[in-house]
Amino acid sequence: MVLPSKNNSEQVLSKMAVNFNSGEDSSYFLGWKAYNKDDNPHFHPYAEIEQNYNGVIQMGLAENQLSSDLIEEWIKRNPDAAICVEDGIKSIFRALFQDYHGLIEFRQLVARFMEKVRGGRVRFDSNLVLTAGATGANETIIFCTDNPGDAFLVPTPYYAAGDRDLKWRTRAEILPICHCSSNNFKITSKAKEAYEKAQSKYKAKKLDLNVKGLIMTNPSNPLGTTTLDRDTLKKISTFIDQKNIHLVCDEIYAATVFKAKTVSIADILLDDHVNQDLVHILYSLSKDLGLPGFRVVIVYSKDEMVVSAATKMSSFGLSSGLYIHTVIRLLQRLGECLVLPLSQTQNLLATMLSDKKFTWNYIKINRERLKRRYEMIINGLKKVGIECLKGNGGLFCWMNLSPFLEKPTKEGELDLWSSIVNEVKLNISPGSSCHCSNPGWFRVCFANMDESMAVQLAMQRLQNFVGEYVADNMEKKQQWKKSRLSLSFRRPSPLVRT
Amino acid sequence: MVLPSKNNSEQVLSKMAVNFNSGEDSSYFLGWKAYNKDDNPHFHPYAEIEQNYNGVIQMGLAENQLSSDLIEEWIKRNPDAAICVEDGIKSIFRALFQDYHGLIEFRQLVARFMEKVRGGRVRFDSNLVLTAGATGANETIIFCTDNPGDAFLVPTPYYAAGDRDLKWRTRAEILPICHCSSNNFKITSKAKEAYEKAQSKYKAKKLDLNVKGLIMTNPSNPLGTTTLDRDTLKKISTFIDQKNIHLVCDEIYAATVFKAKTVSIADILLDDHVNQDLVHILYSLSKDLGLPGFRVVIVYSKDEMVVSAATKMSSFGLSSGLYIHTVIRLLQRLGECLVLPLSQTQNLLATMLSDKKFTWNYIKINRERLKRRYEMIINGLKKVGIECLKGNGGLFCWMNLSPFLEKPTKEGELDLWSSIVNEVKLNISPGSSCHCSNPGWFRVCFANMDESMAVQLAMQRLQNFVGEYVADNMEKKQQWKKSRLSLSFRRPSPLVRT
Numbered sequence: 001m002v003l004p005s006k007n008n009s010e011q012v013l014s015k016m017a018v019n020f021n022s023g024e025d026s027s028y029f030l031g032w033k034a035y036n037k038d039d040n041p042h043f044h045p046y047a048e049i050e051q052n053y054n055g056v057i058q059m060g061l062a063e064n065q066l067s068s069d070l071i072e073e074w075i076k077r078n079p080d081a082a083i084c085v086e087d088g089i090k091s092i093f094r095a096l097f098q099d100y101h102g103l104i105e106f107r108q109l110v111a112r113f114m115e116k117v118r119g120g121r122v123r124f125d126s127n128l129v130l131t132a133g134a135t136g137a138n139e140t141i142i143f144c145t146d147n148p149g150d151a152f153l154v155p156t157p158y159y160a161a162g163d164r165d166l167k168w169r170t171r172a173e174i175l176p177i178c179h180c181s182s183n184n185f186k187i188t189s190k191a192k193e194a195y196e197k198a199q200s201k202y203k204a205k206k207l208d209l210n211v212k213g214l215i216m217t218n219p220s221n222p223l224g225t226t227t228l229d230r231d232t233l234k235k236i237s238t239f240i241d242q243k244n245i246h247l248v249c250d251e252i253y254a255a256t257v258f259k260a261k262t263v264s265i266a267d268i269l270l271d272d273h274v275n276q277d278l279v280h281i282l283y284s285l286s287k288d289l290g291l292p293g294f295r296v297v298i299v300y301s302k303d304e305m306v307v308s309a310a311t312k313m314s315s316f317g318l319s320s321g322l323y324i325h326t327v328i329r330l331l332q333r334l335g336e337c338l339v340l341p342l343s344q345t346q347n348l349l350a351t352m353l354s355d356k357k358f359t360w361n362y363i364k365i366n367r368e369r370l371k372r373r374y375e376m377i378i379n380g381l382k383k384v385g386i387e388c389l390k391g392n393g394g395l396f397c398w399m400n401l402s403p404f405l406e407k408p409t410k411e412g413e414l415d416l417w418s419s420i421v422n423e424v425k426l427n428i429s430p431g432s433s434c435h436c437s438n439p440g441w442f443r444v445c446f447a448n449m450d451e452s453m454a455v456q457l458a459m460q461r462l463q464n465f466v467g468e469y470v471a472d473n474m475e476k477k478q479q480w481k482k483s484r485l486s487l488s489f490r491r492p493s494p495l496v497r498t
Numbered sequence: 499m500v501l502p503s504k505n506n507s508e509q510v511l512s513k514m515a516v517n518f519n520s521g522e523d524s525s526y527f528l529g530w531k532a533y534n535k536d537d538n539p540h541f542h543p544y545a546e547i548e549q550n551y552n553g554v555i556q557m558g559l560a561e562n563q564l565s566s567d568l569i570e571e572w573i574k575r576n577p578d579a580a581i582c583v584e585d586g587i588k589s590i591f592r593a594l595f596q597d598y599h600g601l602i603e604f605r606q607l608v609a610r611f612m613e614k615v616r617g618g619r620v621r622f623d624s625n626l627v628l629t630a631g632a633t634g635a636n637e638t639i640i641f642c643t644d645n646p647g648d649a650f651l652v653p654t655p656y657y658a659a660g661d662r663d664l665k666w667r668t669r670a671e672i673l674p675i676c677h678c679s680s681n682n683f684k685i686t687s688k689a690k691e692a693y694e695k696a697q698s699k700y701k702a703k704k705l706d707l708n709v710k711g712l713i714m715t716n717p718s719n720p721l722g723t724t725t726l727d728r729d730t731l732k733k734i735s736t737f738i739d740q741k742n743i744h745l746v747c748d749e750i751y752a753a754t755v756f757k758a759k760t761v762s763i764a765d766i767l768l769d770d771h772v773n774q775d776l777v778h779i780l781y782s783l784s785k786d787l788g789l790p791g792f793r794v795v796i797v798y799s800k801d802e803m804v805v806s807a808a809t810k811m812s813s814f815g816l817s818s819g820l821y822i823h824t825v826i827r828l829l830q831r832l833g834e835c836l837v838l839p840l841s842q843t844q845n846l847l848a849t850m851l852s853d854k855k856f857t858w859n860y861i862k863i864n865r866e867r868l869k870r871r872y873e874m875i876i877n878g879l880k881k882v883g884i885e886c887l888k889g890n891g892g893l894f895c896w897m898n899l900s901p902f903l904e905k906p907t908k909e910g911e912l913d914l915w916s917s918i919v920n921e922v923k924l925n926i927s928p929g930s931s932c933h934c935s936n937p938g939w940f941r942v943c944f945a946n947m948d949e950s951m952a953v954q955l956a957m958q959r960l961q962n963f964v965g966e967y968v969a970d971n972m973e974k975k976q977q978w979k980k981s982r983l984s985l986s987f988r989r990p991s992p993l994v995r996t
Contacts, residue, residue, distance in 0.1 A: 009775060009803045012710075012742060017642040017807035132630065136814045143667055144515040148646070161813075169641055169667070169811065212510075244510060277507060305507045309515035313667065315659075316634045317815015 016169065027414055028160030028433035031060050035427040043425070043454060057449070057458050060427040062221065062395045064256070064290040064447040066373060067366040071290060074358055078351060109353040110298060114283055116360065117255040122266040129299040129310040132317040134252055137282050137297045138165040140310045145246050145280075146172040150212035151202070152248075153195055155179050155187055157434035157441070159221045166215065173209055175202050178437040181400070184389060187216075187227045192235040199243070213246030213278075214239075219253040219262060219393030222434045222443035224374075226260045226393050233268045241274035248280050252297070255288040255363045257393035258371035277303040285349070287395065289362065296349065370395070370447060373455075377446045380459040384466045388444075395447040399428070402440025404469055413439040424465045426458055514667065525912060526658030526931035529558050533925040541923070541952060555947070555956050558925040560719065560893045562754070562788040562945040564871060565864040569788060572856055576849060607851040608796060612781055614858065615753040620764040627797040627808040630815040632750055635780050635795045636663040638811045642804045643744050643778075644670040648710035649700070650746075651693055653677050653685055655932035655939070657719045664713065671707055673700050676935040682887060683896070685714075685725045690733040697741070711744030711776075712737075717751040717760060717891030720932045720941035722872075724758045724891050731766045739772035746778050750795070753786040753861050755891035756869035775801040783847070785893065787860065794847065868893070868945060871953075875944045878957040882964045886942075893945040897926070900938025902967055911937040922963045924956055 010018050035056050043055035104126060111124040131137040142152070151173035152166065158176075159165075167174055177198050179185045199211045214236065220227045228236075240247040249265040269276055281300040286292040299310045353359060377397055378388045389398040405412040410432045417430040420442075431441035449455050508516050533554050541553035602624060609622040629635040640650070649671035650664065656674075657663075665672055675696050677683045697709045712734065718725045726734075738745040747763040767774055779798040784790040797808045851857060876886045876895055887896040903910040908930045915928040918940075929939035947953050 008742065008773075009801050012643070012744065012776065013801070013803055013807075014641060014643055014645050014648075016645075017803055132815045133813075139814055143512060145510070145512050147512050147514075150512075164810070164813070169814070244506065246510065275506070278510065303507050303511070305511055305515055309511075312662070315631075315662070316637055316667070317630045 016171075026160060026163075026433040027417060028060070028429045031417070031421055031427050031429060031433075034421045035060065043457065053457075054425060056421065056425045056427050057454050057461075058427050059445050059449070059458060060429050060443075061448045062287070062445050063292055064287060064366070064370075064395050065449070066369040066447050067290055067362060070358075070362050070365060074352065074355070078355075106350045106353075109350055110285075110296075113285075113353050113359065114254075114298070114300070116356070117288060117363070118264040118266055119261070122264065122270055124266070124300060127304075127307055129301075129307055129314060131297045131299055131310070131314050134250070134282065134284055134286070134297050135161065135165050136314075136317050137284075137299050138162075138248075138250070139170060140299055140313045141248050141280050141282070141306075142166050142170040142172050143313060144306045144309045146170055146212055147210075149208065149210055151175050151209040152212060152246075153177055153198055153214045155191075155216065155227075157185065157220075157222055157431055157436035158215075158217065160429055160433040160443075162435075172212075175209070175211065176435055181389075181438040181441070185220075185223055185225075185227070185398070187232055191232055192239040195236070195239060211243070211245060213248060215248040215250070217250040218265075219257060221253065221394055222396060222429065222431075222436075223389060223398045224391035224394040224396045224443075225389065225398075226257060226262055228263060230263050230268065233263055233265055234272060237265065237268050237272050237274045237279070240278055244275075244278070246278050246280065248282070250282045252282055252284040253287050253394050254283065256366075256370065256395065258367045258374060259392035262393065277301075277306075280306060289352075289359065290366070291349075373446050373451070376451075376455065377444065377459075380455075381462065384459075384463045386462065386466070389441075396443045396445045398431075399442045399444050400440060401442055402438065404466075405440045408439055410439055413441075416440070417442070420465070424461050426461060514669075524658060524661075524931040525915060526558070526927045529915070529919055529925050529927060529931075532919045533558065541955065551955075552923060554919065554923045554925050555952050555959070556925050557943050557947070557956060558927050558941075559946045560785070560943050561790055562785060562864070562868075562893055563947070564867040564945050565788055565860060568856075568860050568863060572850065572853070576853075604848045604851075607848055608783075608794075610854075611783075611851050611857065612752075612796070612798070614854070615786060615861070616762040616764055617759070620762065620768055622764070622798060625802075625805055627799075627805055627812060629795045629797055629808070629812050632748070632780065632782055632784070632795050633659065633663050634812075634815050635782075635797050636660075636746075636748070637668060638797055638808045639746050639778050639780070639804075640664050640668040640670050641811060642807045644668055644710055645708075647706065647708055649673050649707040650710060650744075651675055651696055651712045653689075653714065653725075655683065655718075655720055655929055655934035656713075656715065658927055658931040658941075660933075670710075673707070673709065674933055679887075679898070679936040679939070683718075683721055683723075683725070685730055689730055690737040693734070693737060694741075709741075709743060711746060713746040713748070715748040716763075717755060719751065719892055720894060720927065720929070720934075721887060721896045722889035722892040722894045722941075723887065723896075724755060724760050726761060728761050728766065731761055731763055732770060735763065735766050735770050735772045735777070738776055742773075742776070744776050744778065746780070748780045750780055750782040751785050751892050752781065754864075754868065754893065756865045756872060757890035760891065775799070775804075778804060787850075787857065788864070789847075871944050871949070874949075874953065875942065875957075878953075879960065882957075882961045884960065884964070887939075894941050894943045896929075897940045897942050898938060899940055900936065902964075903938045906937055908937055911939075914938070915940070918963070922959050924959060 035058060043053070043057045107126040107128055107130070110130075111126045111128060114124045115122055129140075131140055146152070148171060152175065154162065154166075154174050154176055156176045156178050163174065166172060175198065177194060179187060195214060202209060202211060216228065216236070218226060218228045237247060247265065251262065251264055254262045254264060264281075265279055266281060269279060279302070281298075283298040283300060285296045299306075301307055301310070374391060374397065378391070381388060381397075381399060385403075387400045389400070391397050401416060402408065405416055407415075413430050413432055417428070420426050420428060428445075429443040431443070432439065434443065446455070449458070533556060541551070541555045605624040605626055605628070608628075609624045609626060612622045613620060627638075629638055644650070646669060650673065652660065652664075652672050652674055654674045654676050661672065664670060673696060675692060677685060693712060700707060700709060714726065714734070716724060716726045735745060745763065749760065749762055752760045752762060762779075763777055764779060767777060777800070779796075781796040781798060783794045797804075799805055799808070872889060872895065876889070879886060879895075879897060883901075885898045887898070889895050899914060900906065903914055905913075911928050911930055915926070918924050918926060926943075927941040929941070930937065932941065944953070947956070
């Protein structure tokens with residue numbers, strides 16, 4: 001017998017469980033839900049059934065499939081490193097102690113890789129923390145630095161899941177600093193002044209919040225650009241040092257750049273007299289090596305207390321990647337003990353990272369392929385009259401659909417987005433979900449799609465959409481053009497902030 | 499150039515990062531650190547080198563290796579279900595959307611397994627949440643129910659990592675309810691009154707805390723017993739209903755019982771008119787099926803808001819198990835779409851759970867083996883004069899070394915523990931790390947060890963320890979016996995509460 005509940009959830013649950021509306025209920029996640037709906041079939045490039053051709057194309061997923069053939073070939077060439085032989089299966093089921101810190105040899109290889117990716121000038125020690133995914137890594141840094149009443153400055157637009165990752169369970173506050181389309185969303189060398197002003201403003205507002213740090217993502221998700229140059233980074237690091245606040249640098253796309261080089265904060269610290277303990281770097285193998293399956297994300301900090309606390313926190317979500325390290329460690333111990341050869345079955349990642357020729361070649365070829373794909377997308381969009389922010393990194397472009405908005409507002413953007421997901425059948429992420437201050441911008445992921453089918457079909461759909469828009473709205477557009485904004489269909493100009 | 503840090507960590511970091519002393523720095527974790535020290539070699543049953551024989555034996559790990567041969571044989575008989583064939587390797591690297599909720603078919607199979615384990619009387623719907631490990635699952639339940647200023651009643655002794663899991667990042671408070679050796683640590687049908695009294699006491703103390711719930715573990719870790727009978731559970735569920743507070747039941751050892759049956763709270767709810775939304779169950783495949791590697795832990799709640807929030811929280815630590823489900827889901831979608839056969843490579847767990855003959859046989863044989871091992875250990879201990887609490891479940895026994903304490907205090911217990919780890923070379927967990935109110939009790943894990951070597955050697959070491967103790971302390975013991983407690987070397991009686 002199942003009794004009805006008394007339905008007093010709102011009284012007895014936490015505010016966290018009941019009232020969270022700022023992240024997972026945003027259009028970014030709603031788009032995913034729409035994509036995953038059973039009555040909204042997905043497009044798959046190899047399906048031959050008719051309705052597949054009308055399925056939603058996934059352009060909301062920042063994953064890189066462009067170079068997975070290289071990984072697969074490497075595994076074929078290195079069968080001994082593959083995780084999957086019979087001995088390996090056995091090991092998975094064996095009792096294993098949980099070593100949160102991960103294998104030292106593996107961490108050393110990750111540190112060397114992080115150096116290489118940043119041009120070989122900086123050194124990382126191997127005292128890094130391995131976490132299960134960037135979601136947990138972001139949260140960990142906030143848990144380590146934030147007390148109740150503290151807040152973090154974050155330039156907008158920022159990653160759509162940022163509120164969930166940074167705010168939700170930590171109860172931290174985010175104080176957005178708006179960057180807008182009139183300046184190509186660029187964080188300039190005036191950032192320091194802007195942040196000082198913001199800090200004063202928030203203090204002046206008596207929000208009773210203590211500004212505890214600044215969180216930056218470089219290259220930017222969702223912009224797809226390297227947002228920070230050396231001069232700006234220098235000023236920012238001086239600013240955080242003077243204010244004695246933290247600087248969190250998310251550099252998970254550091255090597256995923258194709259028309260630029262990422263200037264890492266680590267590079268700036270080399271010759272800048274600031275307190276290194278205040279700077280915390282996030283890195284990952286998911287994007288730069290196209291290995292999301294292993295969920296190896298790194299929290300790098302010079303502050304030993306952060307390293308110690310973050311390591312302990314990693315027990316809240318041990319990744320499969322970490323599990324693999326644990327297995328390696330166990331097998332290695334047994335090996336040392338028994339003079340058995342190291343098991344060849346669980347050390348795939350370590351072996352791959354130590355094959356420097358392969359990893360560097362992967363990054364080089366991957367950059368060329370990303371550049372090619374990026375240009376294919378933006379040229380395709382340009383042809384149908386859609387402009388993008390000039391990009392040079394990441395797995396996405398930042399598309400300006402503001403000329404197609406019925407109303408130049410957030411609501412107008414979400415109406416357009418709803419049409420694009422449900423009628424045009426493309427899952428893209430609206431700028432408002434990234435706290436973009438200008439309506440009409442969308443993040444388009446381009447590296448997770450099959451070229452010959454999905455990319456071509458997506459372009460075709462956008463072309464049809466624009467064609468229909470032109471037919472339907474020519475008159476309205478003309479009126480609007482006169483009354484509201486200088487909209488050019490072929491060459492939309494950046495909108496002023498609304 | 500690496501600059502020295504300004505070392506102001508304590509000012510700029512969170513209190514959480516700086517001041518956490520109640521969990522990871524406890525002797526439970528210190529024992530693990532001692533075990534992992536490089537100059538303290540581990541014992542391994544198959545090593546032939548001499549120093550191995552002096553290595554520390556791991557008796558602090560609650561993992562079950564007694565029946566892993568059954569799992570390995572099953573995999574051999576079901577090669578198609580194994581995760582590791584070439585196609586499977588490819589899939590791991592493929593871009594995959596992250597479906598936090600897990601495959602519906604898999605969740606259904608888990609729900610059926612949970613029913614079977616609880617005697618087939620109760621029904622679980624498949625709206626369950628998959629989390630990466632019990633650590634994260636415990637934390638998730640607290641995040642879903644606790645607001646700042648809330649506290650949870652927890653009977654002692656409780657799992658040594660409980661403070662970390664339940665309190666650390668949630669900032670919740672734990673109000674311990676002491677159960678002691680004079681009552682064999684049993685939670686009786688008077689629990690309701692005890693908890694009401696505790697609630698009043700804590701309120702009376704004006705701690706400014708709001709009692710928000712009660713957390714129980716059944717079978718108990720560290721006691722190794724089914725602590726709750728039907729009558730007690732009924733009274734407790736009525737109590738929580740009357741008080742409108744939560745009841746969290748950790749039943750991850752539900753089928754890991756060998757001389758008793760676990761009475762699940764789900765069984766009580768069948769015929770008890772209480773608000774089911776207030777009851778939340780934790781379950782896992784790690785213990786009952788001996789599959790810790792997959793880290794599949796379940797949060798089961800009838801409260802839809804808890805399910806929704808907990809599902810979102812699972813993104814902070816996606817397990818390898820979840821990743822596997824995601825892969826199954828993707829492959830299945832492709833399969834549906836393409837009329838390809840379902841990939842046989844990633845569905846190991848689902849296939850295993852649907853083989854009901856195997857899973858039930860596993861549980862049955864595993865129970866017999868656990869019983870045999872348990873009896874071997876307690877009889878071995880009895881022979882050398884060491885008594886244990888009468889156990890019937892779990893992977894550990896609760897050993898009474900109070901007769902061997904120099905001082906009947908926590909400090910005395912930790913002195914003895916230090917000798918046992920560093921001299922006797924056994925990693926066991928002291929009761930004080932589990933908030934046990936009586937000094938001298940230790941948790942001994944017995945299912946992670948090789949029988950012919952590790953168990954025998956551990957018994958031998960304990961025998962030597964007792965022999966040396968007798969030789970060294972005969973005189974002192976006689977004096978102590980007269981002056982303090984009625985200590986019997988051969989038959990130590992339970993200590994009164996100190």
